[in-house]
Amino acid sequence: MNNSIVQRALAWRAQGEEYLFARAKTFFKHMLDWLEQCEEYFLGRGRQNASRAVHGAIDMQSPDEVAKFETADVCCLGLYTLPLSEIVLAVKKQRWSRAGTALGKVLARKASIQFGVHDCAGAQNWIVVPIPTPFLRRVMRGIDHSDIIASAFANELRFPLRRALWQRFGRTQKTLNRSGRLQRLQRFALRRWHVESVLGKSVILVDDIRTTGATLSQATQVLLHAGATRVVAAVVCMVEK
Numbered sequence: 001m002n003n004s005i006v007q008r009a010l011a012w013r014a015q016g017e018e019y020l021f022a023r024a025k026t027f028f029k030h031m032l033d034w035l036e037q038c039e040e041y042f043l044g045r046g047r048q049n050a051s052r053a054v055h056g057a058i059d060m061q062s063p064d065e066v067a068k069f070e071t072a073d074v075c076c077l078g079l080y081t082l083p084l085s086e087i088v089l090a091v092k093k094q095r096w097s098r099a100g101t102a103l104g105k106v107l108a109r110k111a112s113i114q115f116g117v118h119d120c121a122g123a124q125n126w127i128v129v130p131i132p133t134p135f136l137r138r139v140m141r142g143i144d145h146s147d148i149i150a151s152a153f154a155n156e157l158r159f160p161l162r163r164a165l166w167q168r169f170g171r172t173q174k175t176l177n178r179s180g181r182l183q184r185l186q187r188f189a190l191r192r193w194h195v196e197s198v199l200g201k202s203v204i205l206v207d208d209i210r211t212t213g214a215t216l217s218q219a220t221q222v223l224l225h226a227g228a229t230r231v232v233a234a235v236v237c238m239v240e241k
Helices: 002-043 046-057 062-068 085-093 097-114 137-142 145-157 178-183 192-198 214-225
Strands: 074-079 126-130 165-167 188-190 202-209 231-239
Touching: 046 074, 046 085, 046 097, 062 074, 074 085, 074 097, 085 097, 085 145, 085 202, 085 231, 097 126, 097 145, 126 145, 126 192, 137 231, 145 202, 165 214, 188 192, 188 202, 188 214, 214 231
Parallel strands: 074 231, 126 202, 202 231
Antiparallel strands: 165 188
16 A cells, blocks of 8 residues: 555656656747847847858958058958948947957958968067947947957957057047047047056057048057057948048
8 A cells, every 4th residue: 555655656756747847848948939039039130140141241342342441550341331231230239249259250360361460470469459438338238349349359369358448438429520520539548557568569459330530540549659569450341431
């Protein structure tokens, strides 16, 4: 009698555990599906497609047109046109960090060839500095898009990443014309604890968009004044002017 009760209790326990395990498995599957649907809704594409979307957008760029806007000290992946512009905005406005990482890796490979820093011997004096986002704007957006791109850039080249600059909060660049951007002097400043990390170094400034060049110009002047020997820029895309 007692053995029969024990056996039935064990059987009920096994059935209960199997039932709970199945329910938990179904719950987590639905949760993952829901998260994927949310990502598709907000970003218009899944995580796995970030690298594919970035490479596809760059392949649609005309190398001849891009070359017209590049110089010896400025490297870019393309012009600010669809679909590349859409991806850049998704990184900034929709917090698509995986696309930002993919952009940084591709940009690093191109910059290493253009600036001649693909050899380890010549790479020891280089550092990567992102164009900083003002603190309040970074909090409001929930992402520092330039830092994400620059981090992937530095990791790809195995260069030190130095967040040497900070930016004062003000009106967004897109609301200003060229003269207004140039009038925003002293917008950037060097962080005091990064003085030694910049002194005597060659710097690669990394940003998402170059519109008039005022941002890169002001940041370059701050770094050169701090003792950098050379400053070049790597941007994802340029606005055609």
